[in-house]
Amino acid sequence: MMKVLEAGFMKGFIHMADQGFLQGWHERNGGNLTYRIKEEEVEEIKEELDLTGEWHPIGTTVKGLAGEYFVATGSGKYFSNVLSNPKDSLGIVLVDENGENYKICWGLENGARPTSELPSHLMNHEVKKEITGGEHRVIYHCHATNVIALTFVLPLKDEVFTRQLWEMATECPVVFPDGVGVVPWMVPGGRDIAVATSKLMKKYDVAIWAHHGIFCSGKDFDLTFGLAHTVEKSAEILVKVLSMSPVKLQTITSDNFRDLAKDFKVTLPEEFLN
Numbered sequence: 001m002m003k004v005l006e007a008g009f010m011k012g013f014i015h016m017a018d019q020g021f022l023q024g025w026h027e028r029n030g031g032n033l034t035y036r037i038k039e040e041e042v043e044e045i046k047e048e049l050d051l052t053g054e055w056h057p058i059g060t061t062v063k064g065l066a067g068e069y070f071v072a073t074g075s076g077k078y079f080s081n082v083l084s085n086p087k088d089s090l091g092i093v094l095v096d097e098n099g100e101n102y103k104i105c106w107g108l109e110n111g112a113r114p115t116s117e118l119p120s121h122l123m124n125h126e127v128k129k130e131i132t133g134g135e136h137r138v139i140y141h142c143h144a145t146n147v148i149a150l151t152f153v154l155p156l157k158d159e160v161f162t163r164q165l166w167e168m169a170t171e172c173p174v175v176f177p178d179g180v181g182v183v184p185w186m187v188p189g190g191r192d193i194a195v196a197t198s199k200l201m202k203k204y205d206v207a208i209w210a211h212h213g214i215f216c217s218g219k220d221f222d223l224t225f226g227l228a229h230t231v232e233k234s235a236e237i238l239v240k241v242l243s244m245s246p247v248k249l250q251t252i253t254s255d256n257f258r259d260l261a262k263d264f265k266v267t268l269p270e271e272f273l274n
């Protein structure tokens with residue numbers, strides 16, 4: 001048996017949260033992170049889990065996640081404190097057999113609750129679990145500065161954000177070949193934004209929440225953090241380009257993207273290559 005805080009997945013979770021904080025994407029209590037724990041990882045830490053707590057409504061139904069355990073950041077908790085005080089900032093929650101309630105089994109001490117974005121996270125875990133055959137396990141939301149800035153000046157269209165972000169760094173289409181989706185401004189934390197986001201996540205691994213931040217999904221901590229980092233780096237370049245000049249003198253062309261796709265063996269949807 002292993003202590004929760006000694007488990008590899010917990011160390012990975014804490015490291016990712018801290019990396020996000022160090023990037024400046026988690027002012028105050030901004031952002032949230034969840035991880036769908038593997039069965040064998042649950043077994044490792046089972047002795048330390050407390051299953052006597054009460055059930056709380058998730059606020060939506062996620063039947064596809066019945067009986068699954070998640071690590072989640074806490075509502076109102078600061079990413080800046082995750083590394084120094086994980087048991088206060090994070091928790092492990094279990095979803096019930098109907099996919100309608102959760103209970104806290106570890107952490108979130110002193111009456112804390114999991115992230116306010118729990119409905120969005122769980123609905124998107126459900127979608128991604130099904131589409132990827134269980135491979136995706138991480139959902140991450142951060143307040144990435146340059147991505148947010150772009151949502152004030154670019155049309156809020158998937159094809160515009162995808163194409164502009166792809167053009168800013170040659171590796172972008174290899175890192176997110178499906179592109180990115182855009183959710184118009186919506187009230188955070190509720191079921192509506194969860195539904196709108198999970199529709200986009202059927203097609204993409206990244207959704208941009210207008211005037212709010214990035215929401216993304218991946219197989220593991222490195223890939224998911226790397227995805228958000230790549231999108232934000234590309235947005236930073238675009239902010240710099242737009243700040244210097246309203247026009248680009250040259251860029252990566254549609255045919256350049258087609259050549260790249262061939263050599264890197266990725267499929268780039270034609271809808272983004274016109």
Ligand code: 2HA
Pocket residue numbers: 029030031032116117141188189
């Ligand atoms: O404060 O980022 O979207 C947490 C959030 C809500």
Ligand code: ZN
Pocket residue numbers: 030031141142143188212213
């Ligand atoms: Zn947020």
